[in-house]
Amino acid sequence: MKRLLILLIPVSIGWGQVNVTIETIPPGAVVTIDGSKVGETPINDLSLASGFHVFRITLDRYSPIRYETHLLAAEKATLRFRLKERFKVKFISEVPEYRYRFDNKYEWFQEKMKFEMEAGRHSLEIFKGDSLIDKKSILIDQATTIHYQLK
Amino acid sequence: MEKSGHKNRYAGWIIPGIVIFFSGCALTIPEYPQPILLDESSVSIEYTYGSVEINAPIQIEEGQPTAFRLTLYSGRDTTKAIIERILMPEDRMAVTLPRSLFLPDTLIHKAVIEPLGGDYLTRIHHFSYTGPTITLPISRIRLRPVIIQGSIHQLRDGSPVSDAEVTVETPRGQRTTIYSDSLGNYRYSFPAEILKDSMVTLSTTLSGSYPVNAKQVRFTTSKNYTINFLVGPSARFYQLGAPYLVLDNLTPFRVGPENGAKIQFLLPKDETLMVTTVAGDRLKAFIEMKSESSKKSQFQEGWVLSKHVKPIDL
Numbered sequence: 001m002k003r004l005l006i007l008l009i010p011v012s013i014g015w016g017q018v019n020v021t022i023e024t025i026p027p028g029a030v031v032t033i034d035g036s037k038v039g040e041t042p043i044n045d046l047s048l049a050s051g052f053h054v055f056r057i058t059l060d061r062y063s064p065i066r067y068e069t070h071l072l073a074a075e076k077a078t079l080r081f082r083l084k085e086r087f088k089v090k091f092i093s094e095v096p097e098y099r100y101r102f103d104n105k106y107e108w109f110q111e112k113m114k115f116e117m118e119a120g121r122h123s124l125e126i127f128k129g130d131s132l133i134d135k136k137s138i139l140i141d142q143a144t145t146i147h148y149q150l151k
Numbered sequence: 152m153e154k155s156g157h158k159n160r161y162a163g164w165i166i167p168g169i170v171i172f173f174s175g176c177a178l179t180i181p182e183y184p185q186p187i188l189l190d191e192s193s194v195s196i197e198y199t200y201g202s203v204e205i206n207a208p209i210q211i212e213e214g215q216p217t218a219f220r221l222t223l224y225s226g227r228d229t230t231k232a233i234i235e236r237i238l239m240p241e242d243r244m245a246v247t248l249p250r251s252l253f254l255p256d257t258l259i260h261k262a263v264i265e266p267l268g269g270d271y272l273t274r275i276h277h278f279s280y281t282g283p284t285i286t287l288p289i290s291r292i293r294l295r296p297v298i299i300q301g302s303i304h305q306l307r308d309g310s311p312v313s314d315a316e317v318t319v320e321t322p323r324g325q326r327t328t329i330y331s332d333s334l335g336n337y338r339y340s341f342p343a344e345i346l347k348d349s350m351v352t353l354s355t356t357l358s359g360s361y362p363v364n365a366k367q368v369r370f371t372t373s374k375n376y377t378i379n380f381l382v383g384p385s386a387r388f389y390q391l392g393a394p395y396l397v398l399d400n401l402t403p404f405r406v407g408p409e410n411g412a413k414i415q416f417l418l419p420k421d422e423t424l425m426v427t428t429v430a431g432d433r434l435k436a437f438i439e440m441k442s443e444s445s446k447k448s449q450f451q452e453g454w455v456l457s458k459h460v461k462p463i464d465l
Contacts, residue, residue, distance in 0.1 A: 050256075063186065067194050072254055074198035082193035086186055102187050112180040117187040 018071055020046040021078045022055075029059040029083060041081075050074075057081045063118045089115045090145040099127040100148075124148070200250040206286040207244040207264055207276070213293045213342055217268030221246060226258025226279075237267075253280040264290045270374065271295060296340040297370060301378040303335045303355055307386045311335025315382070320352045355380050384423050385448050388439040392425035395436065395460040402459040404451075408433040415453050424460060432457045 022031055024041040031038050034054055038046060041057075050073035057065040062083040071077060093100065093111040101107045102115075103122050117140045126134040126148070138146060207221055221244065222235045233252050238244055244264075253260060256279065264274040274290035303315040315331040319339055331337045341351075354365035368376050400420045405412040408430055418424075418438065428435035434457050437450045 063188050065194065069196065072198055073250075073256055074254075075201040075250065076199035078197045078199075080195045080197075084189070084191075084193070089187075090180060103189065106183065106185070106187050108183060110181060114180050114182040115187050116183075118189050120189045120191065122187060122189065 017047050018050050018074055019076045020048045020071070021076070022046065022081070023078065024057055024059070024081045024083055026059070026062075026083065029057045029062070029081070032056040032058075048077075055079065055081075057083065059083055061086055085119045086116050087119060087140055087143045089117045089140060089143065091115060091148065092145060093126075093148040095126075095148070095150045097128075098133075099129075101125045101127065126150075198251070201283060202247050203250050203253055203280065204245055204247045204284045205262065205278075206284070207262055207290060208286070209244055209264065209274075209290045209292055211240075211292045214266070214269045214271060216240065216266035216271060216292060218266075219244065220263075220265040220267060222263040222265070223248070224261040224263070225252055226260045229261060250280075250283075256280045262287055266292050269294060294342055295374055296342055297374050297376070298338065298340045299351065299353065299368060299376045299378060300336065300338040301380065303331045303337065303380045303382060305383045306381040307384055307389050309381075312382060315355055315380075317353060317355045317380075320354075321349070353378055355382060384439050388423075388425060388437070388448065388450065391437045391450060392427040394463050395424040395426050395434070396463045397422040397424065397455075397460055399459050402455060404438065404453040404455055406453060408435070408454045412454065415451065418455070418459075423463075424455065426460075426462075427452075429457075434460065436460075 020043075022041055022043040024031075027041050029041045031041060031043055032055070033048070048071060050071050052068070052070050055065070055067040055069070057067070062085055065081050065083065067079075067081070091100070091113045096111055097109075098111075099107065099109055100113075102117075102124055104125070119140055122138050122140060124136045124138055124146075125132055126136075134150065136148075205223065209219065218240065219238045220235065221238055222232045223246065224231070225233050234246060234248060236246055259277050259279055262276045262278060264276075265271075266273075272293050272295050274292070276287045276290070278285055278287060299319065303312040303317070304310060305312055311331070311333070312335050313331055313333045315335065315337075317329050317331065317337050317339075319327045319329065321341070327339070329337050329339050350367055350369045352365055352367050364380050364382055366378050366380070368378060370376075397418045397420055402418040402420075402422075403414045404416045404418050405414050407413075416438070422438065424434075424436035424438055426434045426436040433454050435452065435454055437452055440449045440451055441447070
């Protein structure tokens, strides 16, 4: 019986465990899995049970990533995260009393506003009352100032 | 003068300073309370899978299969085989497959082992992923059996005869007795190799003076045979009088009612009689006799003592 247990224990520990590697671009991001900090990227040979996990990747000046996945019972899993940098952006409008909105989500009324924006292509919408009067696509890839004036 | 001149000089600095301070306040740009995110996280996940070895041990109990077809189905799609492999008897009955085919672990997969080169039973095993090496239960290889089945019914009205004895005799002289169920059905199966190109005799008997009802089955390529039996007295016999059953073995069946009358037969227990006349303690009755060769019925009239028989309800 004792022999059987000795044999079974390593087998049962091995089942369902996945050897996980976590890489980020750029490296040095802090990785938290299921609420516990596991270190900074790159992380190699991390043994995780297969199943549901929540990964959180954070790095200064970059947007954090929250990633939920059901880790399959593979021998090895390599997770690669590309972090997006955030830039300081000033917005100055030359048209008063309008309403502005970024990415169909972030609204404001002031003609001047400072933002911390994730790199990438954002949409800017301008409303007068409830009517959409203008729409623009803005690429953010550095700290910049957006001067808005109505066509 | 100087002092007042001093005062005037400070006053000249204070006023522009206040103006600059307030205008500076007016120029301060507010900060949006949250970062503007695109929520387009860029994540890739790459899995590397190990392999799974599936062992399917076999034990040949009947016949000599020339090869085996091993087919595996994943629990994710039980209609499409993930692998089909022909293995020779001397080959190791095992296949190695990527682990990814057996994900997730909770699924039930299926292995089908089909012996080739004869009429063999296919073996099916269901299994789940339990580790990198999976060993299925031993597949015992047997020939598909011959099944002989049928029913036994009363000749007079077609009613089923339960617990009727059916004797099966193989050409090698092996005799096996089985009994019909409450619906008069019986079923018997043999390993096929014993019966190849041979004949089997089935027989059933009813109590009374009825001959053994025997039938022969010559085996062909089919594995299923249905042999039905109709037994007992005929319907025509039942129209001759009131049915009685013989209570005692060796009951005299005489030509006349008197004590010294000639005995035609000694009737066995449970023989059926059709009584036509009652004369005191003697009964005039018919018995039915069947010839084994012609299978035709003959009715014979005679007398029995009433103490040896009892009326029966049909």
